[in-house]
Amino acid sequence: MSEDASAEVERSVEALLFAAAEPLSVGDLAARLPEGWDVGRAIAGLRARYAGRGVELVCVADRWQFRTAPDLAHLMTEERQDTRRLSKAAMETLAIIAYHQPVTRAEIEAVRGVGLSRGTLDLLLEIGWVRIRGRRRSPGRPATFGTTDAFLEHFGLPSLADLPGAQEMKAAGLLDRDMPHGFVVPRPEGAPAADEDPLADGDVPEFHQDYLGEG
Amino acid sequence: MSEDASAEVERSVEALLFAAAEPLSVGDLAARLPEGWDVGRAIAGLRARYAGRGVELVCVADRWQFRTAPDLAHLMTEERQDTRRLSKAAMETLAIIAYHQPVTRAEIEAVRGVGLSRGTLDLLLEIGWVRIRGRRRSPGRPATFGTTDAFLEHFGLPSLADLPGAQEMKAAGLLDRDMPHGFVVPRPEGAPAADEDPLADGDVPEFHQDYLGEG
């Protein structure tokens, strides 16, 4: 592709990403551009071009979006939204779900050593950062929770693998579902490792069963 | 002002303009930046930087905003095509116009035996399958309707003479039951009929007179 042509791809991708309200995937972009245009290369070019500028091109949830540079946050007083300050319990629950997913309610409780109030999960589901992923193939078929793309977008993460410290935690065995040595006291719950069934259509777990009844 | 400092002003203005929900004036920008920052120069710098890119900094009513480049407007539109069917009434009206042309509104109603809703003719005219051919040389000089080339193209007809006649209708099994009394498939008139004046320039039929008032 000639110099001119690739410049044209770049500015087209720039315009599309700039105009969009939502992050766009390479596929989204390609679908709106003539066939054969090298979107990936254009994105790489744009990333370099915007590096260090007031606006940067970032990858969130495997999609691309222009965002203001983080160090300029202090200027954005007008735009700042009243973000709900999550309680410590909610934030820890979110972190456990993010790092340990798919994770059941009982497993969340095991990590924190304390029961999970129903409102906490409700809140995270309502914000749209957490979703019910499926069901664990274990007695009672408890619902498993995971995070959403909106979670990745909010925290500016390209993917779950980019969760801060996730690699270290995994290496240290901290993300293993089983407690070592069958640690059972004081809360006797060590869910057996089993696979997860994806949530089937219409298989919406009932709150009483899945949030309260299990564990 | 040093090079670094003016670059900082530029990227701050860039971020503010990007994130703002509406265009910002120089005054708006200055109010949100530390005192003494040269907003005008930053804007000039940004204009130059974005010139020819996919996104441009434009001034609208003394306010500044980023807009996608005008030549990329086609990317901001999405063509979506959905197919729909003509209503039964519209299809029948089309058939009458096709076979009986040139035909006035009153004649269409006489053939169908029911009044013609304004929307039906409007729709056919809007689709471009029906046109006003001229005026009947009769009291009130009603507009005459006929089909267009687009109609022939859509139905794959080389000419009006190729409209299927009674034989084809019989072959299609449409006349199997009892043939309607005195069933004749009229030959449509492509050329102006003897009692028809072609539409002269500027002789735009008025709705009330030609679509509704007559008959």
Add this chain to the structure above:
Amino acid sequence: MAESFQPTLDFEAVEAAAEAGEALVVDLDGFEGPLHVLLALARSQKVDLLRLSIARLADQYLAFVQEARKRRFAVAADYLVMAAWLTYLKSRLLLPKPERKGEEPPAQELAEALAFRLVRLEAVRKACDALHARAQLGRDVFARGDAEQVVVHATSRLEGSLYELMTAFVSQRRRAEARRYAPAARVEAYPLEAARERLSQLLPDLESWTSLGGIAPAPSAAATDAKQRGPSRASYLASTLSAGLEMVKDGRLEARQLQAFAEIWIRRAQTRPQLLAAE
């Protein structure tokens, strides 16, 4: 470690923990649960959590719970469960080593498991901080404030086939046909009077069985127009039958039919005396 296990020194233990740099306010609301308290206490030991002195941690925790109960009446049950379990664990840790295998996991393993849980909770805490420190959308970084929506041009393509056009034409014509009321098309009937008169004239000649169809007048074949043609064949037949049945009733005519829809035969009535004689 063992020397600090003195119930009377509880208060000092909490203070010691606080002095160790951990702002350990005795307020249960500040903690999510016993594990969080343990984590806060463990941090005060300033060692790798996996090399923690569990016995010392147990003492610190018991002191904390004691203090909490001193100031408040209600302490959540799980805090007490943890206290009881820690007391048990500590006593087992202090027991001389040789333990019978197979009964319960060795105390050291339980202690390690507890340490692991603390490490895991600590990791979650750190993850929380790391997440919180990230540039969050709407708080630290911002997307386009005035997004240009993609304009959707919906062009609807009309579907229509010649077959549909033909169908529409025919069905419209059929409806027009059904609507048409044509009084001119009324059927002209053969008057009953005429049939009666004609049959009376023919009666003397009807010596033997003659078919009704043969007697009824035929429509004029010469006429081309429907109006000139006069009554239909069916009308001639019906009126002639009707007149014939009247004459049967009067005793002047006889009629017979072998079966339904078969030909109807008529003849002049035979005289009654002859009939009687015959019987």
